[in-house]
Amino acid sequence: MMPTVNQPNPALVTQRAAARLPRVALLLLCAAYVLPGVFGRDPWRNADLTAFATMLSMAEGRTPWLAPTLGGWPAPPALLPHWLGAGFIKLLSPLLDPALAARLPFALLLALSLALIWYATFHLARTEAARPVAFAFGGEAEPVAYARALADGALLATIATLGLLQLGHETTPELVQLSEVALFIWGLAAAPYRQLTARLAASAALVALALSGAPAMALGFGLVATLICWRSRYADARAMVPWLLGAMAVMAAAAWALAAWHWRVALPTQPKHWWAMGRLLLWFCWPAWPLVLWTLWRWRRHLQHRHISVPMGTALVAVLSSLAMGGSDRALMLAVPGIAVLAAFALPTLKRSTGAAIDWFSVFFFSGSALGGWVIYSAMHTGVPAKPMANVLRLAPGFQPSFSALALVCAALATMAWIWLVRWRTARHRHPLWKSLVLPAGGVALAWLLAMTLWLPALDYARSSRSLVSQMATHVPIGSCVQAPGMSAPGVAALEVFGHYRVRAAGAALADEAGCNAMVLQARAGTEPRHPPGWQMLAQVHHPVDRVERYWLYVRQP
Numbered sequence: 079m080m081p082t083v084n085q086p087n088p089a090l091v092t093q094r095a096a097a098r099l100p101r102v103a104l105l106l107l108c109a110a111y112v113l114p115g116v117f118g119r120d121p122w123r124n125a126d127l128t129a130f131a132t133m134l135s136m137a138e139g140r141t142p143w144l145a146p147t148l149g150g151w152p153a154p155p156a157l158l159p160h161w162l163g164a165g166f167i168k169l170l171s172p173l174l175d176p177a178l179a180a181r182l183p184f185a186l187l188l189a190l191s192l193a194l195i196w197y198a199t200f201h202l203a204r205t206e207a208a209r210p211v212a213f214a215f216g217g218e219a220e221p222v223a224y225a226r227a228l229a230d231g232a233l234l235a236t237i238a239t240l241g242l243l244q245l246g247h248e249t250t251p252e253l254v255q256l257s258e259v260a261l262f263i264w265g266l267a268a269a270p271y272r273q274l275t276a277r278l279a280a281s282a283a284l285v286a287l288a289l290s291g292a293p294a295m296a297l298g299f300g301l302v303a304t305l306i307c308w309r310s311r312y313a314d315a316r317a318m319v320p321w322l323l324g325a326m327a328v329m330a331a332a333a334w335a336l337a338a339w340h341w342r343v344a345l346p347t348q349p350k351h352w353w354a355m356g357r358l359l360l361w362f363c364w365p366a367w368p369l370v371l372w373t374l375w376r377w378r379r380h381l382q383h384r385h386i387s388v389p390m391g392t393a394l395v396a397v398l399s400s401l402a403m404g405g406s407d408r409a410l411m412l413a414v415p416g417i418a419v420l421a422a423f424a425l426p427t428l429k430r431s432t433g434a435a436i437d438w439f440s441v442f443f444f445s446g447s448a449l450g451g452w453v454i455y456s457a458m459h460t461g462v463p464a465k466p467m468a469n470v471l472r473l474a475p476g477f478q479p480s481f482s483a484l485a486l487v488c489a490a491l492a493t494m495a496w497i498w499l500v501r502w503r504t505a506r507h508r509h510p511l512w513k514s515l516v517l518p519a520g521g522v523a524l525a526w527l528l529a530m531t532l533w534l535p536a537l538d539y540a541r542s543s544r545s546l547v548s549q550m551a552t553h554v555p556i557g558s559c560v561q562a563p564g565m566s567a568p569g570v571a572a573l574e575v576f577g578h579y580r581v582r583a584a585g586a587a588l589a590d591e592a593g594c595n596a597m598v599l600q601a602r603a604g605t606e607p608r609h610p611p612g613w614q615m616l617a618q619v620h621h622p623v624d625r626v627e628r629y630w631l632y633v634r635q636p
Contacts, residue, residue: 088376089224089426091210096219097510099230108192110492110523111237114530115247116185120542121177121575124568125408126248127543131571133163133180133249137171149562149570150584155338156251156291163249184249187257191246191415192233194260198389199232199419200225201267208385210426224426224511231512232422235369236414238518241362243526245411252408254290258283259299259392260415266303266388269315277318281325285332293333295399295412300326302391310384355405359397362410365436365518369421369428376427389419425511433514441500444521448493448528455489455532470536475622477539485531492527496520540623543572549619550598551577553631559594569600569629597632606630 121130132153135141146153146160153160163180170179202208203225210219219227236242246253265280280303287296300322307318333339359367370393377386393416400410457466458479471477499520503513529537539545550573554560560573562583573579582594599607603626609615613632620628 087207087209087211087380089208089210091219091224091227091426091511092217092509093219093223094509095426095511096223096227098223098226099234099510099512099516104230104233106495107237107519107523108189108233110495110527111519112185112189112192114527116181117178119177119530119534119538120544121249122541123543123572125250125252127575128567128571129159129248129250130163130177130180131575132160133167134176134575136160136164137167137176147584148567149565149574149581151567151570154251154291155333155336155340156254156289157336158286158289159251159254159291162254181249184253185247187253188246191257191260192236194257194264195236195415195418196229196233198260198264198267198415199422200229201264201271202385202388202419203228203423205270205383205385207380207383208423227511228422228425231425231515232418234512234515234519235366235418235421238515238522239362239366239414239418240364240522241407241411242414243522245408247526250408251291252411255287255292255295255412256414258286258290259396259412262287262299262303263388263392263415263419266306266315266318267384269307269318270312273314273317276314277321280318281321281328284322284325285329288329288333288338289336291338292412293329293338295395295409296329296333297326298395298399299392300329302395303388306384306387306391309382312384315384351404355401358400358405358407358410362407363413363417365440365515366414366417366421368432369424370417372428372432373420373424377423385423386420389416392416393420421515425514428514436514437503437517440517440521441504444496444517444524445500447521447525448496451525451528451532452493458536473623474536474540476545477536477622480535482531485534489528489531492524492531496524542576543568543621544576546619546621546624546629547572547576549617550629550631553616554579554596554598554633558596561594561597562600563597565598565600569598569627573598595634597634599630599632601628601630602626603628 121127128148132141132146132148135148136143136146141147141153143161143164144157146157162183166183167176167179170182174182204221209221210224212218246256261279262283265276265278265283268276268279284296284300287293287299304319304322304326307315307322310316363370373386374381374390380386381390393413396409396411396413396416400406400413403409453463454466454470457463458470459481461467499516503517554577557578558580560577560579560581562570562573562581565573565581565583570581570583573581580594597610597613599610601607603620605628607630610632612635614635616631616633618628618630
């Protein structure tokens, strides 16, 4: 069919191309992405462990809820995520392990983020400027079917984004911020259709961002959204301006009252820093960023329309914030909702050769990764081939594989599903808009599921601090008071979570604190901390896979 002469946009979509992704398959894909990693693992080192330790300390009453500390150090000003995790720990204790109880609401927030991105794309694709071109003799896609197909594509683009894979499955404030950004975009997208609900959602998202440790980014999102809504030709969108201004005022006051404003700008000063930030953007946003560039080119005459300006504005705020913070991947994660929506609008104009290139790259990359994972799994449990197991023991000395029949069955089913998906995509299924993102999303879900089943014991051994604290426990009794002057927050978190130690880390005067007869000093490999007077050295320990940090144990002399 030939389009009419006055083409309002570049989207030429037939009704056949607007077929939706089967709902059972979509739900199974989301479950394969969200659920692995929720069960059967420890909190991993650094941000994941630090956030959980703060939540556990709040739930057990060892630190106040309004001003939480960790070993005496003030916790990051992200009260809302910490309240959420601590509340679930108290609610589900002692029925569930505290780590699992704290992880459940964050898994629900990840699922909620996927749903909000889907509905935001659905509403934006229904706007008049985003609708497909009407053909002269009919046969074009119906607006609702077209919007549904694009929403499926945005959800697939979110799952396929490599940078979200690990960060989206942690128990950290950034995952709460991600859900709030998705809620904010949904509020802007739904303004012409859900007037009051959309206004409340956008306003609440800004305030919640401030309570989650990102007031500056919330202010940036609010200013961009105010400009977009003020220039919109939709009366309901323009009516959101007072709500956004009021929300920014409340957000700023709340952040000031909680002392949440922090200057964290660290602009790059050397060429290598710019190169590192460029590499971060390339891999973190793959495979969505090429689609985003294509969207901005093909829809370049529509940049002021809401279906482009809303996701572009929010993504731009997050990307610039990441650059201003020296290439922060956690700040860049907040660009994922906007990037996914923009990537979806590339699908109606995507060339067949580009889609084929994405498909074949996904087939070879993820199939090769899955095959390598199965080979390593075989080596860990049968010794064949021998070299992969030798490499595992070299990287993780002391690791002992453990077998799980449930994990093996889940991994086998996921692998068979991937083989079926590859066969389906390489057959004659060329019409649906979302077809080019099925294999990237399915491959990422497969890789994550295999990692959280076949490789979980090895990953948990390498990323958990349990083995380190177990070494300390042979010299310092579990649950005792430990002085750790100057120790980093992840180190304090490891002692409190896995050793149940009462850690005193803040302040130089702690060396003379009575009642704490054990001391842990942290130093880098090759250096020895200054021997504290009145203390006798017991041992030096380190994590089996950590070649940098060393921990020196002391006991108070009689």
